[in-house]
Amino acid sequence: MRFWHKTYLCILIIFLIAFDTGAYLLMQKAYDINEKSNTKSGISEFLAVSQITKISLSTYENHSDKDVLPLLKSIAENYRQQDIYMEFYEDNTMLFSNFLEFSDDRKELKSDNISTVYRTINNKFYLFTSGKLENNRYTLVIIRNSDFLIKYYNELLQYFIIISIIISIILSVLLVLALLKLTRPFHKLNLVANEIADGNYNMFVEINSNDEIGEFAKTFNKMANAIAHHVDELKLSNEQKERFSNNLTHELKTPIATIKGYSELLCKANVTEEEKIKAYNYIYEHSLRLQNLTQKLMDLIYLQKETISIQEISVNYLFDEIIKLLDKNLKSKNINIEINISEDTILGDEILIQSLLINLVENAIKASHNGAKIVLCSRKPAIIEITDFGVGIPENEIKKITEEFYRVDKSRSRESGGIGLGLSICKQIMDLHGGNMNITSSVDKFTTIKLVFTTI
Amino acid sequence: MARILIIEDEHALNDLIAMSVKMTGHEVIQMFNSSELSEVLLNNKIDLAILDVMLPGKSGFEIVTDITKYEIPVIFLTAKDNVADKVHGLNLGAEDYITKPFETIELLARINVVLRRRNKNTKIFILENLKVYLDERKVTLNDKIVELTIKEFDILELFINNKNIALSREHVIKSIWGYDFMGETRSVDVHIQKIRKKLLLENHLKTVYKFGYRLEVH
Numbered sequence: 001m002r003f004w005h006k007t008y009l010c011i012l013i014i015f016l017i018a019f020d021t022g023a024y025l026l027m028q029k030a031y032d033i034n035e036k037s038n039t040k041s042g043i044s045e046f047l048a049v050s051q052i053t054k055i056s057l058s059t060y061e062n063h064s065d066k067d068v069l070p071l072l073k074s075i076a077e078n079y080r081q082q083d084i085y086m087e088f089y090e091d092n093t094m095l096f097s098n099f100l101e102f103s104d105d106r107k108e109l110k111s112d113n114i115s116t117v118y119r120t121i122n123n124k125f126y127l128f129t130s131g132k133l134e135n136n137r138y139t140l141v142i143i144r145n146s147d148f149l150i151k152y153y154n155e156l157l158q159y160f161i162i163i164s165i166i167i168s169i170i171l172s173v174l175l176v177l178a179l180l181k182l183t184r185p186f187h188k189l190n191l192v193a194n195e196i197a198d199g200n201y202n203m204f205v206e207i208n209s210n211d212e213i214g215e216f217a218k219t220f221n222k223m224a225n226a227i228a229h230h231v232d233e234l235k236l237s238n239e240q241k242e243r244f245s246n247n248l249t250h251e252l253k254t255p256i257a258t259i260k261g262y263s264e265l266l267c268k269a270n271v272t273e274e275e276k277i278k279a280y281n282y283i284y285e286h287s288l289r290l291q292n293l294t295q296k297l298m299d300l301i302y303l304q305k306e307t308i309s310i311q312e313i314s315v316n317y318l319f320d321e322i323i324k325l326l327d328k329n330l331k332s333k334n335i336n337i338e339i340n341i342s343e344d345t346i347l348g349d350e351i352l353i354q355s356l357l358i359n360l361v362e363n364a365i366k367a368s369h370n371g372a373k374i375v376l377c378s379r380k381p382a383i384i385e386i387t388d389f390g391v392g393i394p395e396n397e398i399k400k401i402t403e404e405f406y407r408v409d410k411s412r413s414r415e416s417g418g419i420g421l422g423l424s425i426c427k428q429i430m431d432l433h434g435g436n437m438n439i440t441s442s443v444d445k446f447t448t449i450k451l452v453f454t455t456i
Numbered sequence: 457m458a459r460i461l462i463i464e465d466e467h468a469l470n471d472l473i474a475m476s477v478k479m480t481g482h483e484v485i486q487m488f489n490s491s492e493l494s495e496v497l498l499n500n501k502i503d504l505a506i507l508d509v510m511l512p513g514k515s516g517f518e519i520v521t522d523i524t525k526y527e528i529p530v531i532f533l534t535a536k537d538n539v540a541d542k543v544h545g546l547n548l549g550a551e552d553y554i555t556k557p558f559e560t561i562e563l564l565a566r567i568n569v570v571l572r573r574r575n576k577n578t579k580i581f582i583l584e585n586l587k588v589y590l591d592e593r594k595v596t597l598n599d600k601i602v603e604l605t606i607k608e609f610d611i612l613e614l615f616i617n618n619k620n621i622a623l624s625r626e627h628v629i630k631s632i633w634g635y636d637f638m639g640e641t642r643s644v645d646v647h648i649q650k651i652r653k654k655l656l657l658e659n660h661l662k663t664v665y666k667f668g669y670r671l672e673v674h
Contacts, residue, residue: 270621
């Protein structure tokens with residue numbers, strides 16, 4: 001049984017009980033009032049008749065039964081026209097009656113005051129009003145046809161039943177509509193929850209009410225949002241991992257395929273002298289590439305596990321070392337290095353920082369044109385900047401540039417011996433130091449790499 | 457002789473494929489990216505394309521239909537070695553799929569299969585006074601028919617398809633007799649001797665020391 005079925009039945013039953021009880025009591029009350037007013041009419045008729053009798057009797061002095069009886073008969077004859085009958089008793093002996101004969105316990109006759117009783121005789125309803133006359137010697141009974149009361153009651157009952165049925169039908173329809181409307185949000189929630197269960201995580205419920213359901217919908221949306229967010233994160237990290245392994249496979253397989261292919265060719269084929277030299281060169285170049293790749297991969301693995309030993313390093317010393325180490329590269333492109341030092345020391349692991357700077361300056365040299373300059377500067381607080389005025393990096397590539405194996409220009413970088421791991425190693429080194437690496441660049445103008453170290 | 461288009465961004469691999477393919481007598485066009493593909497396809501009659509999947513810019517999967525619409529068979533070449541990728545490549549209309557690192561002989565064999573299927577293979581092999589009609593399985597020397605046994609012809613065809621490349625005795629046995637041949641590698645030598653004698657190929661069908669034989673053609 002669905003929730004709205006239950007609610008529907010409950011409300012309908014409670015309402016019908018309440019309505020029917022109320023209506024029934026009202027009907028009873030209406031009947032009572034009518035009956036009372038009918039009883040009053042009966043009593044006033046009795047009083048009127050008894051008054052007339054009394055006045056008439058008083059005209060006779062020493063009157064006897066014989067005098068009373070004709071008078072009563074004539075009065076009764078008058079009243080009979082109005083469906084009102086009379087009985088007259090003297091000391092419990094009936095003197096006169098124009099009503100039917102019937103047998104019943106006539107308790108009204110025993111009372112000393114005016115008393116009333118309703119009786120059904122021959123399917124007709126009568127009011128019996130009785131009281132004493134003349135020193136309690138005589139008893140007068142006025143019998144009034146009261147069928148209209150029964151008719152009135154039946155009419156009320158019929159009306160009550162019809163109204164009850166009509167109201168039940170209207171109520172049912174309205175209840176069904178209201179309940180369907182009220183439970184629709186649950187239906188919606190259920191649909192969305194099912195969608196989410198099926199893996200469509202980017203779903204939410206549109207319920208804008210301010211009630212409990214609205215609140216629940218809000219919480220539900222919050223939950224769905226959180227799930228979608230986590231799933232997206234997982235997907236992203238999975239994608240990155242897949243990209244990494246795809247790239248690594250490619251980076252490994254290409255030099256292996258080259259070395260294997262050319263050595264096979266040299267072994268088996270009838271190659272010319274020129275082709276032989278080409279083959280030897282390719283084999284050498286690609287074994288270097290493999291060596292470079294393994295070295296960089298080892299660095300990455302090492303960095304992921306390493307805890308670093310932090311010490312104060314002189315910036316001046318760092319820059320000097322780098323220029324010495326990269327002297328050959330700088331001279332081959334005729335590049336000048338300009339140095340500005342305003343922060344004397346930084347905190348870090350000397351070997352790692354050195355390899356970080358070598359990587360970045362090497363990149364700067366590769367990006368620079370012949371005869372250009374590269375600026376190395378240190379600024380307070382604990383910032384090192386490397387700026388070159390070479391090819392620059394397109395804005396949409398800057399974010400991806402620290403991802404493993406990512407290259408802005410695939411073919412050019414490969415020809416210059418890059419394997420796309422340098423910047424991701426740099427980023428890892430900065431992460432290990434709790435620092436940041438920010439890249440700003442403009443194509444064909446400049447590239448600045450800003451290293452922000454922690455000061456504590 | 458067929459004209460083969462090689463699209464591979466790695467210069468080393470591109471040259472390697474080009475060298476091997478040229479050696480067996482085909483002509484090559486080398487491309488290192490897909491940027492001028494449509495011009496190359498319009499201006500040259502190409503019999504087969506060898507296409508790398510991971511290219512800079514558009515990937516091989518993206519450009520394969522540009523090539524197949526000219527009725528040019530495509531062999532994919534890639535580092536990716538999973539079934540889904542293979543099926544994807546073949547569904548896109550590629551004829552075959554070869555993963556790096558590959559062996560030159562394997563690549564040449566696949567090229568031959570595709571060319572034969574497309575009927576674009578060399579039908580007559582000519583070397584000085586020797587003519588080999590591959591379809592009719594007929595050999596003439598100085599316009600006179602020379603009778604070869606079935607095995608002798610099969611071996612000759614194998615060497616013609618792998619011109620200038622040394623084939624090991626094991627490879628010849630595997631290719632001609634099949635994997636389950638239990639005989640000696642000596643039988644290869646016997647057959648080679650007979651072919652040399654019948655076709656006067658002493659100067660071309662050369663012994664490669666401790667390895668096998670090579671058909672040298674320049």
